[in-house]
Amino acid sequence: MALKSKLLLIILDGVPYRNWRRLMGNLEGWVQSSEAQVWRMRSVLPSTSACCYASIHTGVTPQVHGILSNENRFRVRQPDIFSEVSKAGGRTGAVTHSYWSEFFRSHPFDLVEDMEFDEPGGPITHGRFHTMTGYNLKNQMTPSDVDLFATLTMLTRRHGIDYGILHSCTLDSMGHRFGHDCHEMDHACYAMDGMLAAFLPGWREAGYEVIVTADHGQTDRGHHGGHDDEMQDFALYYFGPAKGPEADALLDQLQLAPTVLSRLGVDIPATMKGKVFLI
Ligand SMILES: [Zn+2]
Secondary structure, eight states: OOOSOEEEEEEETTOOHHHHHHHOHHHHHHHHTTSOEEEEEEOOSSOOHHHHHHHHHHOSOHHHHOOOSSSOOOOOOSOOHHHHHHHTTOOEEEEEEHHHHHHHTOSSOOTTTSSEEEOTTSSSSEEEEEOOTTOOSSOOOOOOHHHHHHHHHHHHHHHOOSEEEEEEOHHHHHHHHHOSSSHHHHHHHHHHHHHHHTTHHHHHHTTEEEEEEOSOOOOTTSOOSSSOHHHHEEEEEEESSOOOSOTTOEEEGGGHHHHHHHHHTOOOOTTOOSOOOOO
16 A cells, blocks of 8 residues: 655754754755755653654653653553554664664564564564664764665665654764864764765655654753753754745654654554644
């Protein structure tokens, strides 16, 4: 059964609003040339990665799904984008940190069995994960973003996924490590923007709508988790034919899941109460 459209959701972990708008020259260039639209979006609280991942995909708050820190993880009970797309007959793909597999497929993550799978009938039809085991401030343990973008592209070509999510922790790790007002972060954002730009036009030519955004922001000291615009706010870029709200609208992260399902033509479950922002 064909869905209404195809969509790729690119989550660059821990990129504050100002870094998107100042340092991502390709994304901003596509806004200027009218290929993309951009808004500010605010994360749930706590503005902690695991909590935000679960809210991005379920459209409910951490207080409802129950993922309240990075350390306390389980398979969430609420319907999410994977479950609803696959229920509607669509094929899903994930190229992400293993937490996404734990929240939306099975917990705990089995390093051998869960790292890569093709599972027709499962919520995640094609999964390709990484764990960053051993991560610390001197060794990021992040894969190259080119590898992640290429793997997602492989899933679009080889498996014809209808919905795909890619998640990279590179910039979040750089922020925790170096902060934001430094050469290292200038270059890291520049490099990410250039790597993404090598793949994004091909995804559009293949018929995908694309959303590029973050899970939360970060302060100049490289922190997030709390109630602060710098920690919570990030940009959201949309490539596709739908119209969004006024340019100065502040979007809520809980709007993302129902909006993605709406673009795909998939029924929105009653638990997702956020307002669809792309019509
Ligand atoms: Zn994060």
